Amino acid sequence: MTLSLRQRRRLETARDIQKATLELAISHGLENVTTEEIAASAGVSTRTFFNYYSNKEAAAIGVPPGFREEDKDALRQGTASLASDLKLFLDRHMGRLAADEAVLRMVGSVLRSNEKARGILDGFLASERHELTECLCARVNDRQVAAALASNATNATERAISLWEQEENLSLVAALDIIWEGVMSAARLLTAASE
Amino acid sequence: MTLSLRQRRRLETARDIQKATLELAISHGLENVTTEEIAASAGVSTRTFFNYYSNKEAAAIGVPPGFREEDKDALRQGTASLASDLKLFLDRHMGRLAADEAVLRMVGSVLRSNEKARGILDGFLASERHELTECLCARVNDRQVAAALASNATNATERAISLWEQEENLSLVAALDIIWEGVMSAARLLTAASE
DNA sequence: GCATAAATTGCACACCATGCAAGGATCTGG
DNA sequence: CCAGATCCTTGCATGGTGTGCAATTTATGC
16 A cells, blocks of 8 residues: 555545535535534544644635646647647646536635635645746746746636536536637737737 | 815725735734734724724735726727737736835735735736626627636736836836737747647 | 654634724714 | 714624644554
8 A cells, every 4th residue: 555544544534624614614604614613523623623724714625636747748748739738738637627526616616705715726826827837938938928828727727617617517628628719719819910 | 175084084094004014014924913013003993903904914905906997998999909909908007006016015025925815816806807808898709708818918917016026127017018928929829830 | 562753632822803882073954 | 053963983792713832642663
């Protein structure tokens, strides 16, 4: 086995706490739930709750999946057009997010009403954006351009998730397709008749 | 006079509290400053502090200037290329932000280290993005494309501010020029050899 | 097994944020 | 200029948040 008993238990309680947080948040609203209630519902002491997460908003968000090294490598070394390589990268990442749709939907609901939670996620997204910028520097040789592309990409992901939340019967990857189409149209509009 | 004594005083104390918050945050870090200290420094009671702002992060951010109706009208009814009309719009907005550079710099410093503050600002930016999306719908007739353009625009503003914070001797509008160049290059790269 | 490291917990404490009610300042119309 | 309405400020009480510390229990590696 690759994980020790201690490590497995740690991951397990972390998940238990997040699960308890999200369930209580969905039924009563995160603002109206105390850390004490969450801890009790997860079967740990209040003090232990704070050993895992620094506050209830962080507990609700948990640890979102980051980019995979393999995917980043593929993007850096891709030989197709930048647009299609980038789309492929986002598709893979989105596929990973889709693995936990239930959690994603609950987290989204919390984010809509809680400022603090948004801030925590925003910090996480900022570091993802930075990571992607570094990665894209291997393709474009200009940091500002790489940053613009990375912003486009992470924004597209966010908007795709938001679209998926609104529309029933629309998968995450299908939502990303729609959003990406918009991104490409916007790029064409911006370049049209300029210069 | 257009404002009553009451209204003027209200604006004034709101500014006093923000000023006190930012000054204390700069010298000690917002985390290490209590609402009690801020209130005392602003010359009001703790209770009054909370009558103006719901927490110290909101007090630090204050009320950022939103988009002007005149600028939005100009964007909706613009006849030049979309890219240049949008750039003009952003330039005007940035000029307005530049009017209070000192505050902007202090707020930026707070945002870098405070999650809750980021979340509050992010909520504000989301509503600005939404506003801009509505506005752009008058130009592009497709909501997803408008949303992509609006994201590009607000992201460019954020990155321009961040660049301005890093580089000494670079004005806000000059920073926006650099960032915008990157946005346009990115758009060209995305459209190149695709389709 | 046994020493070591890590996890859990209770407790104390400072800080945050809100409701309520009393008192003071400002505004409005006569 | 004054009386009532309205808004603003404040103190107080209260419940929730988050951290430091020390004691106890539970894995781990030798």
